[in-house]
Amino acid sequence: MIRPILTTDGPDLIAMARETGFFVPREIDLLRGDLADPDPVDHHLIDDRGGFITFGPDPIGDRLWAVYWIVTARSAQGQGIGSALTAFAEQVARNAGGRLMYLETSATPQYGPTQRFYRGRRYDVIARVPDFYEDGHDKLIFGKRL
Numbered sequence: 001m002i003r004p005i006l007t008t009d010g011p012d013l014i015a016m017a018r019e020t021g022f023f024v025p026r027e028i029d030l031l032r033g034d035l036a037d038p039d040p041v042d043h044h045l046i047d048d049r050g051g052f053i054t055f056g057p058d059p060i061g062d063r064l065w066a067v068y069w070i071v072t073a074r075s076a077q078g079q080g081i082g083s084a085l086t087a088f089a090e091q092v093a094r095n096a097g098g099r100l101m102y103l104e105t106s107a108t109p110q111y112g113p114t115q116r117f118y119r120g121r122r123y124d125v126i127a128r129v130p131d132f133y134e135d136g137h138d139k140l141i142f143g144k145r146l
Helices: 007-020 025-036 081-095 109-120
Strands: 002-004 043-047 051-058 064-072 100-106 124-134 137-145
Touching: 002 081, 007 025, 007 051, 007 064, 025 064, 043 081, 051 081, 064 081, 081 100, 100 109, 109 137
Parallel strands: 064 100
Antiparallel strands: 002 043, 043 051, 051 064, 100 137, 124 137
């Protein structure tokens, strides 16, 4: 069941993100802050089967939406949770008149499964930012027309 994230969910969601091995300590700190003090315009949703997503309209672009966090518990990966959360977010954005959704990830081989997941949901790489995270660690920006 997909439902809004409650403040009491925060510690479990932090643990879930940490367990995946994909987030460095500074990202975990950012996530902790996002969950403790969510932007009222954004959407924070949890799938009780083991995943969550946060996303919202980007005020800079015309009908542009961003996915900030999407996490599926290691034990729940491959069960369609990430796909369900992504589809739900896309529908919310469409219903609000959104025209484009984007998200970001690392270009390193460790994030190959993440990149394949996005491509499997029909997201394309629309930009690459060299050395973004650190030297030799590029950022990929994926986008999808809604």
